[in-house]
Amino acid sequence: MNKSVFFGALTVAGLAAGASAAATLDDVKARGTLNCGVSTGLVGFAAPDADGEWEGFDVAVCRAVATAVLGDPNAVEFVPTTGKTRFTALASGEIDMLARNTTWTFSRDVDLKFTFVGVNYYDGQGFMIPKALGVSSAKELDGATVCIQTGTTTELNLADYFRVNNISYEPVPIETNAEAQQQYLAGACDVYTTDASGLAATRATFEAPGDHVILPEIISKEPLGPLVRHGDSEWGDVVRWSLNAMVAAEELGVTSANVGEMSMEAGDNPEINRLLGTEGNLGEMLGLDAGWAKMIIENIGNYGEVFEANIGESTPIGLARGLNAQWTEGGLLYAPPFR
Amino acid sequence: MSDTHAQSVGFVQKTQIPPSPPPAAETGAFKWMRENLFSSTANAIMTILGILAIYWFASFSLPWLLNGVWDAENLSQCREILDGTSGACFAVIAERWNQLIFGFQYPSEEYWRPFLAFLLLLVAAAPVLFSKLPRKMLIFTGLYPFIAFFLIWGGSIWVPVFALLGFVAGYFAFKKLEKQSFAMGFFGGVIAAFAFWWVSGFITPDLSRIIPIDLPAVPSRDMGGFMLNLILGTVCISLSLPIGILLALGRRSQMPLIKWICVIFIEFIRGVPLITLLFVANVVLAYFLPPGTTFDLILRVIIMITMFASAYIAEVIRGGLAALPKGQYEAADSLGLDYAQAMRLIILPQALKISIPGIVNVAVGLFKDTTLVSVISMFDMVGMIRGPILASTDWNGVYWELFLFAALLFFVVCYGISQYSQWLERQLNTGHSR
Numbered sequence: 163m164n165k166s167v168f169f170g171a172l173t174v175a176g177l178a179a180g181a182s183a184a185a186t187l188d189d190v191k192a193r194g195t196l197n198c199g200v201s202t203g204l205v206g207f208a209a210p211d212a213d214g215e216w217e218g219f220d221v222a223v224c225r226a227v228a229t230a231v232l233g234d235p236n237a238v239e240f241v242p243t244t245g246k247t248r249f250t251a252l253a254s255g256e257i258d259m260l261a262r263n264t265t266w267t268f269s270r271d272v273d274l275k276f277t278f279v280g281v282n283y284y285d286g287q288g289f290m291i292p293k294a295l296g297v298s299s300a301k302e303l304d305g306a307t308v309c310i311q312t313g314t315t316t317e318l319n320l321a322d323y324f325r326v327n328n329i330s331y332e333p334v335p336i337e338t339n340a341e342a343q344q345q346y347l348a349g350a351c352d353v354y355t356t357d358a359s360g361l362a363a364t365r366a367t368f369e370a371p372g373d374h375v376i377l378p379e380i381i382s383k384e385p386l387g388p389l390v391r392h393g394d395s396e397w398g399d400v401v402r403w404s405l406n407a408m409v410a411a412e413e414l415g416v417t418s419a420n421v422g423e424m425s426m427e428a429g430d431n432p433e434i435n436r437l438l439g440t441e442g443n444l445g446e447m448l449g450l451d452a453g454w455a456k457m458i459i460e461n462i463g464n465y466g467e468v469f470e471a472n473i474g475e476s477t478p479i480g481l482a483r484g485l486n487a488q489w490t491e492g493g494l495l496y497a498p499p500f501r
Numbered sequence: 502m503s504d505t506h507a508q509s510v511g512f513v514q515k516t517q518i519p520p521s522p523p524p525a526a527e528t529g530a531f532k533w534m535r536e537n538l539f540s541s542t543a544n545a546i547m548t549i550l551g552i553l554a555i556y557w558f559a560s561f562s563l564p565w566l567l568n569g570v571w572d573a574e575n576l577s578q579c580r581e582i583l584d585g586t587s588g589a590c591f592a593v594i595a596e597r598w599n600q601l602i603f604g605f606q607y608p609s610e611e612y613w614r615p616f617l618a619f620l621l622l623l624v625a626a627a628p629v630l631f632s633k634l635p636r637k638m639l640i641f642t643g644l645y646p647f648i649a650f651f652l653i654w655g656g657s658i659w660v661p662v663f664a665l666l667g668f669v670a671g672y673f674a675f676k677k678l679e680k681q682s683f684a685m686g687f688f689g690g691v692i693a694a695f696a697f698w699w700v701s702g703f704i705t706p707d708l709s710r711i712i713p714i715d716l717p718a719v720p721s722r723d724m725g726g727f728m729l730n731l732i733l734g735t736v737c738i739s740l741s742l743p744i745g746i747l748l749a750l751g752r753r754s755q756m757p758l759i760k761w762i763c764v765i766f767i768e769f770i771r772g773v774p775l776i777t778l779l780f781v782a783n784v785v786l787a788y789f790l791p792p793g794t795t796f797d798l799i800l801r802v803i804i805m806i807t808m809f810a811s812a813y814i815a816e817v818i819r820g821g822l823a824a825l826p827k828g829q830y831e832a833a834d835s836l837g838l839d840y841a842q843a844m845r846l847i848i849l850p851q852a853l854k855i856s857i858p859g860i861v862n863v864a865v866g867l868f869k870d871t872t873l874v875s876v877i878s879m880f881d882m883v884g885m886i887r888g889p890i891l892a893s894t895d896w897n898g899v900y901w902e903l904f905l906f907a908a909l910l911f912f913v914v915c916y917g918i919s920q921y922s923q924w925l926e927r928q929l930n931t932g933h934s935r
Contacts, residue, residue: 202878203892210889212596214605241722242878242888250784340891340900367898369580478577478894 186258186390186397187449190231195239198224199257202242205363206473206481207263207283216240219472220261223282223388223405226462227259230404230454235461249274252391259401261388263359275392279402282387282465284485284494286380287319288358290365293373295352300379304329309342309351311335316356319382339364357384359473359481366478380485400448407455409497410437411464413488418463425456437500444500465495565589569902575895593899594906597890601906604725604880605889611655611717615728618652621645622735630921632928653724653732655716657709663701670697683841721799725880727910732799733881734868734914737806741867742860744807745814746853750844752819763815770812776873778805783877802874810867817859821852854929861922865915872911882907 190196200208200220208218216224216238225235241257252260253275263285264270266278289300297303300323310317312335324331334351336342343364346354354361358380365371388405390398411417414434416424425438435441439452446452462468473481487493525531539545568588572595573579579590594601603612625645628638647661671694679686709715724732751763770778782801790796825848833843853860875884886903890896 201888201892202880202884203888203890205892205894205897209892209894210600210605211893212600212895214600242880244876244878246780246876247784247878250788254788254790343898344900363897366894367576 186394187231187400190258194232195237196224196228196231196259197239197241197257198227199241199243199248199251199260199262200224201262202244204263205366206359206477206479208261217472219283219468220263220388222462222468222472223261224259226408226458227401227404229458229461230407230448230450231400233451233457249276252276252389255391258397259388259390263386264389266385266387266389270389276389277392277395277398278387278389279398280387280405281385281494282405283359283385285357285359285384285386286485287316287355287382287384288361288380289377290346290354290361290374291352291377293375297377300377300381301327301329303331303353305331306353307332307334307351309334309336309345309354311339311342311356312337315382320355323381343367359479362473362481363479366480396449400450403448404454404458406497407437407458407500408462408465408468409488409495410500411455411459412466413490413495413497416459416464418459418461418467421456421459425453433500442501561587571595576898589902590899591902593890593896593902597885597896600726600885600890601882601903602726603728604723604885606723606725606880607719607728608717608723611719614652614655614716618649619728619731621648621652630925651716653728654719654721656718657705658714658716659705659708659712663705664698667694667697667701670694683839721797724799726885727882729799729874729879729881730868730871730911731914733803733806733871733874736803737810737871738864738867740803740807741810741814744811746818746849748811748815749818749822752815753822766808767812767815770808771816775806775809775870776876778809779873779877781805798879802877802879806867806871810863813863814860817863818852818856820859821854821856822848824855825851857922857926857929861918865918868915868918869911882910 200216200218203209204218204220206218207220208216210216221240224238224240228238229235241251243251243257243260243262248260248262248264249270251257260276261282263283264278265285266281270276271278289303291297291303308320308331310320310333317333320331320333331353334345336345339356339360342354342356345351347368354364356364358376361376365374365376368374388401390401410433411421414431414437416434416437421438424434425440428435428440432441436444438456439445439454443452445454448454451457463471469481469483469486470476473479475482483491483493485494487495489496522528526535538548564587566589568583568586569591570579570582570588571591573582573590573592574596576590576593579592583590599609599612603615607615622645624638625642628634628636628642644665647665650664651658651661671690674693675686675690677686678689748763748767751759752767754760754763779802782805783798786796786801829847829851830843833847838846872881872883874881875887878884878888880888886907890903891899
């Protein structure tokens, strides 16, 4: 039996080998589902709920692309990947895109031959301390004991930051986030440092979250975004502009509540018209329906809505917009014009 | 004569005096405690320290266990109910029970299928484990892999049926050619089986259209939870035992080619960590296969774990073979038995008996090693806990309850295996034990 499955797989492999070199968009349309790589579980960003439905901030990007291409936010085959398996899964073609809180770095973009199509969350390394410590800035942390995950870039960032500011610290090496929580709560270290979104998620699980503060200093750049393989720019465009459509929709005030009304007929704002497909042929240029962006916003929501629903201040994670606010409001989100 | 002592014997006890009870200090629990717990000063001190340690441990673990909350929707609700008192939040196990057992993707209306497969597994394993049961039950054991495949993966019934028929065809070819030579029968059987499967590959799709008997198909990717651990454990242990025996015999073979193939295989596999093999199965194979193909991940993992376990079992069995006195081999030869008969009738029954503790040791270790698949993003029991459940906003922060539960399930299975092996050793004991 196993052998016959194996030979079957080889036959299919031989047939499929020629076809899937490029044209991911056609493959996805023919398959009827989008294979999207996500995390095996990260609070607020990707996790299945009690019914097995994936939800989260990264998951929303997958669903947005599936909506744009296939018109159905549920036409996604979520492929859970770990930090170790994510890049091979993408490079080998097992997944069409990866939306797994992956930091955009030079070597990943250039050396690993991926294309980061944008940034959906600007993260950075921060510090969490007990309120009782009475510290309001990271620069006052001279001589503090710091819980830090070993072998990560956060360890190097920390060393750099303390050296630049000419203050000393004592590292307490830990392996996992779970261990860090226990050590920090037990008082084995004064400070816990990791990505700010991770700190917020960790703090949310404490019995008394109000007793701990996250310091304002962010000491590293961690732009997280979806990525695709090199060599298929058309597909990269589809993913890039699906993300941009959500960002632009927020900037233009298009929400899931009013998108139906706004897309009925062309309105006064030409950019909204072009985005929603009531004017121009942007969808056709991408190889999609004219109403591709309308469907994204209708089914998934704009960037702000997705942020609020998954990791925003109304959720237990309670992240503020911060760097992830629109450029008009002092953040970094800046979608290129739809024209 | 008779009355010589008539005056001096005033009273003769006619019945035995009832034994008086021993002193209070020499009886019952008191005596047991004095002899076992307080027999010397040092012993008494150790006893008191031990009791204090147990009390200290129980004083915080018992309230935590007994005060556990079983009904809550998320961690914060749990904490509200507990209201600052110490207590476990077992509600996570209650709420995510199905996910822990079946994974989060197995369709919930089909849960009866793996459950039924599990019950049938007990029936199928019984005649193998207990030799007193009627031998006819072994027929069901032979059919079980196909029934279980059909139940768990679903799809058309004709796939497992034709797979089974392929084995039957191979068996008949073997029987027909066996009289000429064992090797010829073996290879003839293999060729016949593959020819049958090749032909049936053309018939199956049409047949499933004409006579559609099928269950909704569940892809391998949707398997998860403790079910996945059990599938991997059962399949890999039962496959690696025969392969391990063949490897062990091959390593002791006189034929250099076979010997060296077996030696290299065993030494290579034993020299590589299992986690590396799993990464190869998951990651590296994807590079060798053409892009866009997915060669069933569970199948890849089963192959790797089976290879790993069979190399270890081969060495355990080789130990058993080496422990047999040379006279046994010579006795078999002098009876005029050929190699296959000698092995089957004389050598292996003794060698395997010696090897039981080692084999069980490998089996228990292998079953626990199946949790390693969580590293290659499969959602086994531990993968479910570390991934989806701890990453949900509802349950982030619940560690002890979940991992204790996982430990409990694994303990039950592993302790059961080890108790069975001890029972089996007593059954097979023929007086060589020391």
